[in-house]
Amino acid sequence: MVDFHEDPGPGSGRRAPRADFLSDAPRLSLNGRWRFRLSGTAEGTGPSLPDPALDDTGWETIRVPSHWVLEGHDRPLYTNTAYPFPIDPPHLPEGNPTGDYRLRFDLPVDLPVGWPVGWPGGRAVLRFQGVDSCGTVWLNGxxxxHSKGSRLPFEFEVTGLVRPRGNLLAVRVHRWSSGSYLEDQDMWWLPGIFRDVELLARPSGGIDDFTVRASYDASDGSGTLLVTADAPGLVEIPELGLAVATGEEVTVPGVEPWSAERPRLYRGTLTAAGETIDLPIGFRTVEIAGGRLLINGRPVLFRGVNRHEHHPERGRALDRDTMIRDIVLMKRHNVNAVRTAHYPPHPEFLRLCDEYGLWVVDECDIETHGFIYAGWEGNPPAEPMWRDALLDRARRMVERDKNHPSVVIWSLGNESGSGPAFGDIERWIRARDPGRPLHYERDPSYRHSDFHSLMYPSLDDLERIGRREEDPPDGVVPESADDVRRRGLPFLLCEYVHAMGNGPGSLADYQAILESYERFCGAFVWEWIDHGLTGHDAQGRPYFRHGGDIDHQPNGGRYCLDGLLFPDRTPSPGLAELRKAIEPVGIAVDVGAGEVVVANKHDLIDLGHLEFRWWVEVDGVPASEGGVLRVPGCGPRETVRVPLPAVAVAADGETWITIEAVLATATGWAPAGHVVAFTQSRLGPPTPSPTALAAPQPAGGTADGLAGGPLPGGIASDAASAVGRAPGGGGGVRVGGAVFDRRSGRLVRLHGVEVDGPVLDVWRAPTENDRGQGPRNALAADWEAVGLDRFLHRTGALESPDDRTLVVRGRSGPATRTLGFRTTYTWQWRDGALHLRIEAEPVGDWHDTAYGHLSVSPPRMGARFALPGGYTDVTWFGRGPGESYADSRDAARVGRFARAIDALQTPYVVPQENGNHVETRWLELSGPGLPTLRVDGEPHLDFTARRWTSEALQAAGRPHDLRDSGRVWLNLDHGQQGLGSASCGPALPERYRLPVRRYSWSMTLTA
Structure with a gap:
């Protein structure tokens, strides 16, 4: 038996690649239950696999399409950049799990009325849409x-081999093959027949392949259509009154162009030899002119995401409903573009992008990232033996997807270094499809790309790129031909703001730069969805597995959990923030001018599909004012001004106007009234800041505070907790209606509410972005190195200058270090309420000169309290209802909100800091049988409230590891540092950090 798996060639025996299309020709789905047996080596079950006489009744069955590692056979493996096998191309280790598949099937008896030739007398084609990683196929012995190229289709001519009854289809699938060297794509390694298998009836003399050229001339609004095919046929588009032969070019005046913003498809047919092929036509033209990307004559800006195909139970075996769910979520969150990272998707996804409207960067099934561990020696694009395999993958992508109007850019692959093969791919695509530009990011010369492109630049670097003032890449000579050419190219940010865990931050900052320079044609967030796989622990509790949960080395650990959606497709807070940052309508209130400024950020359509509504709230309570804002016609990338509605400003409290742009009528992806964009503006004079907040604010902060997080519990102190017992030390110190512990100075009771606090809190359970990538941007490791996670507390003196005041002085810092903060808590009883001012002065060596000059700043500056566990709910006035941080706050509106404490937690797949709320004016905690506890900021606070400590949050491996501690841990903070995206990206900007300096903040507590 021939073994192809180590042959570096792309395949054998296959038909030429061709366009994917739907028609009325008979099609037999071979999806379903197949016989299956897994073996440990490439020999599989041996040479008898294709023998129809082989008795396979003792074999197990498996679902097709699927991955066998998700169907109870072997295990899934995840790596980011590392190959899970030795780098010894094109060879693979002897231990190579191999799945043998067998299916018996009959041809259907009933065929469509009028079909001239039935099976098996006509032509028949066997098609596989995706097999990972190498499939060898037999029919009836x-x-x-065979074929490689896992995410690409391949076909065999089976005319004369297929029988009316008793067919035996056998497929041997190798987990590893030479093709695996080209598929190191930061994803789970999931082998198997994971896309559809079909038997297609093809009419004799019919059309097997055709090419649609449907261009749009923006100067006169005409569309030009040319359909060429490998056999004569008739093109009919009734809506346009067209009936022309293939090969005949026609120009139609006054067509509506296709775009992601208005996906206008003209539904037609292509008929030949009794077959009718669906022919959806979208007129559009893509070009690069003057250093800009133009579509339909206009510059466009992609507001995009990178999308791996993923389902927590099915892996990459996605069904149509899941694809629609993804697209609807994208459209509802203002996403207008997808980069198909890092391979062509299932063809149905592109049909849906045509229909719903998404720009697509279609990426070839090529990535050789693991050769980084070989110093790029032997990298396939630079080695002649791989040329055919690499070029084959590009051909199969382009031929399959060439007729989709949504596909506007071809990407040659991802993170594969450079080499002559990319020149071969570039030349072939340009000759075959000159109507689309090309993208490739990793070759520093950019000779094969129509775009300059990078991953994860800092904000400063992105600004320089916008000005075309970037430094040349390594190896490129300044002012050389390559350097000059690159500066003239449009810029495509193919990956940015790594969405791993809580984050990403700075989305609004990046978008502001992207919208400020004409060079930019858009950006794609990494990435759409967490790649968690459904699992169950020893107690049967469900959770989502990541690479580190699999007993295999190497593995990429949690690095597969880097999406805007959780694995079950629940949107994360990061997706809400992206939605706000990339709004296609800018709305701003110019109070001084008495106007509302409306900026249409759409590239190709006006605002006629939107309605603008407004209303007013005072301290978060709706007022009587409200209505519809009449916005005049506003073309793409234009701005209009309309009068600000007359609003009565309240004498007391904060008066806020909210203006929303909503869908005027329902679409295929959202109902009428769906919010596309919004703004809020405060009317009237601002609240004056009290003296307590007059000290300079941290970088990136304002008098409103920064962001906050969880409460470090279990921290040692000189004084034991006073919750649940009478004050120790011979009775408490009373200040008005408050009682304080005589030794620690902590508040223990306020009008019948038992309290323990505050304790200075500088810690948060590290986010994935705090942990950085390896030694790079490893903030959490630096914090732990100097002990910010293990502060101890000492109370010095308690001073009572009068019977309404208590001053508590102390110091907080870690063992083995001199660094810390000297604290002063000043309590005053005023008008039946307890006022608190907290001052924290840094002391000691914060630069750690004894340990390599490690310089750190605290992740939070806050105060933690422990409250009775009977508190269940929080009502607050401030930003909400979702979590917010210093660099991720725009999606959170100012208003009055009420949530259960348990609902304030965000269940990140790996527990970490979550649930903070910035700019909180006041909050009230309530629970059955408990007095309501109210806290007023002066003027604002950050708050978090949860039933576990930061230490418990940090120690938990999964959300179900978190346990109710019996208390509610409340943080009332000056602020918390931002989130950033340093898990794979630049360091957190300084303006979102908390510098080591003196802090002071105030609040009032009432029960």
Whole structure:
């Protein structure tokens, strides 16, 4: 038996690649239950696999399409950049799990009325849409051939081999093959027949392949259509009154162009030899002119995401409903573009992008990132033996997807270094499809790309790129031909703001730069969805597995959990923030001018599909004012001004106007009234800041505070907790209606509410972005190195200058270090309420000169309190209802909100800091049988409230590891540092950090 898996060639016996299309020709789905047996080596079950006489009744069955590692056979493996096998191309280790598949099937008896030739007398084609990683195929004992290129289709001619009844289809699938060297794509390694298998009836003399050229001339609004095919046929588009032969070019005046913003498809047909092929036509033109990307004559800006195909139970075996769910979520969150990272998707996804409207960067199934561990020696694009395999993948992508109007850019692959093969791919695509530009990011010369492109630049670097003032890449000579050419190219930010865990931050900052320079044609967030796989622990509790949960080395650990959606497709807070940052309508209130400024950020359509509504709230309570804002016609990338509605400003409290742009009518992806964009503006004079907040604010902060997080519990102190017992030390110190512990100075009771606090809190359970990537941007490791996670507390003196005041002085810092903060808590009883001012002065060596000059700043500056566990709910006035941080706050509106404490937690797949709320004016905690506890900021606070400590949050491996501690841990903070995206990206900007300096903040507590 021939073994192809180590052959570096792309395949054998296959038909030429061709366009994917739907028609009325008979099609037999071979999806379903197949016989299956897994073996440990490439020999599989041996040479008898294709023999129809082989008795396979003792074999197990498996679902097709699927991955066998998700169907109870072997295990899934995840790596980011590392190959899970030795780098010894094109060879693979002897231990190579191999799945043998067998299916018996009959041809259907009933065929469509009018079909001239039935099976098996006509032509028949066997098609596989995706097999990972190498599939060798036999039909009725005859070898058809083999194919590599896991995310690409391949076909075999089976005319004369297929029988009316009793067919035996056998497929041997190797987990590893030479093709695996080209598929190191930061994803789970999931082998198997994971896309559809079909038997297609093809009419004799019919059309097998065709090419649609449907361009749009923006100067006169005409569309030009040319359909060429490998056999004569008739093109009919009734809506346009067209009936022309293939090969005949026609120009139609006054067509509506296709775009992601208005995906206008003209539904037509292509008929030949009794077959009718669906022909959806979208007129559009893509070009690069003057250093800009133009579509339909206009510059466009992609507001995009990178999308791996993923389902927590099915892996990459996605069904149509899941694809629609993804697209609807994208459209509802203002996403207008997808980069198909890092391979062509299932063809149905592109049909849906045509229909719903998404720009697509279609990426070839090529990535050789693991050769980084070989110093790029032997990298396939630079080695002649791989040329055919690499070029084959590009051909199969382009031929399959060439007729989709949504596909506007071809990407040659991802993170594969450079080499002559990319020149071959570039030349072939340009000759075959000159109507689309090309993208490739990793070759520093950019000779094969129509775009300059990078991953994860800092904000400063992105600004320089916008000005075309960037430094040349390594290896490129300044002012050389390559350097000059690159500066003239449009810029495509193919990956940015790594969405791993809580984050990403700075989305609004990046978008502001992207919208400020004409060079930019858009950006794609990494990435759409967490790649968690459904699992169950020893107690049967469900959770989502990541690479580190699999007993295998190497593995990429949690690095697969880097999406805007959780694995079950629940949107994360990061997706809400992205939605706000990339709004296609800018709305701003110019109070001084008495106007509302409306900026249409759409590239190709006006605002006629939107309605603008407004209303007013005072301290978060709706007022009587409200209505519809009449916005005049506003073309793409234009701005209009309309009068600000007359609003009565309240004498007391904060008066806020909210203006929303909503869908005027329902679409295929959202109902009428769906919010596309919003703004809020405060009317009237601002609240004056009290003296307590007059000290300079931290970088990136304002008098409103920064962001906050969880409460470090279990921290040692000189004084024991006073919750649940009478004050120790011979009775408490009373200040008005408050009682304080005589030794620690902590508040223990306020009008019947038992309290323990505050304790100075500088810690948060590290986010994935705090942990950085390896030694790079490893903030959490630096914090732990100097002990910010283990502060101890000492109370010095308690001073009572009068019977309404208590001053508590102390110091907080870690063992083995001199660094810390000297604290002063000043309590005053005023008008039946307890006022608190907290001052924290840094002391000691914060630069750690004894340990390599490690310089750190605290992740939070806050105060933690422990409250009775009976508190269940929080009502607050401030930003909400979702979590917010210093660099991720725009999606959170100012208003009055009420949530259960348990609902304030965000269940990140790996527990970490979450649930903070910035700019909180006041909050009230309530629970059955408990007095309501109210806290007023002066003027603002950050708050978090949860039933576990920061230490418990940090120690938990999964959300179900978190346990109710019996208390509610409340943080009332000056602020918390931002989130950033340093898990794979630049360091957190300084303006979102908390510098080591003196802090002071105030609040009032009432029960």
């Amino acid at each position: 005859s070898l058809l051939g």
